[in-house]
Amino acid sequence: MEIALSALAERLGLPLRGSDRQVSGVGPLESAGPQDVSFISAAKYAPLLKTTRAGAVICTEEFAGSVDAALVSANPALDFARLLELFSPPQGRFSGVSDRAFVDPQARVAEGATVFPLAYVGPGAEVGPGSRIFPGCYVGEDCRIGRDCTLYPNVTLMARTVLGDRVMVHPGAVLGADGFGYVPRAGGGRDKIPQVGTLVVEDDVEIGANTTIDRAMLEKTVIGRGTKIDNLVQVAHNCVLGENCTIVAQVGIAGSCTVGRDVIMAGQAGVADHVSIGDGAVVGPICGVRTDIPAGMRMGGIPAMEYGTYMRNLSLAPKIPDLFKRVRQLEKALEALGGDPGQGGRT
Template identity: 40%
Template sequence: MVPVVTIRPIRLAELADVLERPFEGEGDFEIKGVAALASAGPSDLSFVRSERWSDAVSASAAGAVIAPEGVDVGGRAVIRSPHPGLDFARAVRRIQPMPRLPAGIDPGAHVADDAQLDPTAAIGPGCVVGSGARVGARSVLYANVTLYAGVVVGVDCRVHAGCVLREGTVLGDRVAMQPGVMLGGDGFGYLGNEKDEWESVPQTGGVIVEDDVEIGANATVDRGTLGDTLIRRGVKIDDLCLIAHNCDVGENVLIAGQVGIAGSVEIGRDAILLSQVGVADHVRIGARAYVGPQSGVPADLETGARVLGTPALDLPLGRRVVVSMRRIPELLRRMRRLERRLDPDASDAVEPE
């Protein structure tokens, strides 16, 4: 089974109608592809965000562009948009939809007799679909995906190669998972016993992933100890993130790469956690909070909080702390010089490297 790559040409006027934007130029111009300005050809559509990129537009061979009002596009066909990047993304989905496997079960897949697969679903080579698992309409499991017994995959989901969904995992509709995602692994739960050894705590919960969630490559979401780990509607999780057992990630939360979230953390809707943030267990992060890159969050954050640093501080103070750290070596040298002036006989003053 080979993924089907589809290009769907469209006239400029038709695309402008789909995007609900005005256009200038020849409405019958046929767009046959999408590309960046530097690599676009005469039949391709590209985009420009602002006048700052006017030189790139002039040098481009793109036949049509999406651009804001007032940006000179050199007389070529243009769709005017206040959000050119967003409208270009929508155009890409229309012109070059995501490759998918044809419906059906690859001969190299193993599907339990009592699994329930919609006839329009696609199951790729090497997949294992366990007893009682369900896969909804038009969903695609790419090569070597494993669904444990009873796993539920909703409608229009894309589960890329090598993903593993353990028992107790439920996906809503339109969920996208990049290669290597692990859902439902045991949480990091251990208790010391009478022999001063670590004894594992059974992890009996599951993972619930609601509609329109996207999860990046090699991210992991652990199953709940008791009850479920919740990833709510519209959440976007980048590559290499860890979400531990019993977390509740609110709607529309954005989590960038390499974030680690310890157990039982609650994150309010529309919060943003940038790359390499670490969150301690049982912390509550309020709705619309912003946590800057490499921040450590040891305690609760209020609704709308904006923080940076380790430990996380209010954003203006956190920025000053980060900038001030660069001055520490020079400040130490100045302090040592002052100490020697005050006490010329001091023998323990050490000049930093």
């Protein structure tokens, strides 16, 4: 797409400072060319403005005078993301319902929805207008998919899974599979507990590739509105995640956990079952959570501890070998004086 900066500024609702010109792409400050638009989000990148060849830069008013053309923004990163949507059309150019897809006669696919070849839509399923179901997807019986959702290739929605509007699910994710529930038998072995609940994914949720979210044993597992889940995440049965959470790659959340609003969980964090995490809490990377976390707390380490304590422990850990040597030296010195280190120095 080629467009004048003035027209682009109008579409984004941003003032243009400097010369108008045609642009046709996007790029980072380091490698953008004269027809590209770039952005600067922090003062530490300001030196790059002296050398960039970008045709225009999205920036705050502070940096607008440093470049030939600037689109002035209060939040350059956010407005650059909006720009990327203009220059990057969505994947998949097929439209309509393919005659090579299987759509059960009892399913309802709204006008304007797209079902790619080799997708399956089961009996009683509903697909809302503007939603797109890519090849290899399985939409089980009585599933409900809202408006403008995207199921990328090989996504699985097991029976009765519900998606709100504008939900995006990346390739290989499995939603609504059985939770891991068993009852031990007296003579050994385990009997399966039927998982008869559902999974509800609310509006504007994005779910990463190969992530798995289990249906509830009873009632429902819930992923709150606006939550963003990365690749390779496991959310177990009967969990409830609040609105606008950020769950990063390889996080594992065990069954019946309750997660508040705006919670961040960094990569490879693990949460034990029946734990409650308060609104706005931050769980650091590779953190092991086994007890409740109050709202607003920042946690790190295994087991999870307040982040400041965790960082102090982390800084002290490399000093432990030297500390051990010093203690041994003191013990030897005490022995030489006739003391007994095992008796606290008493003779």
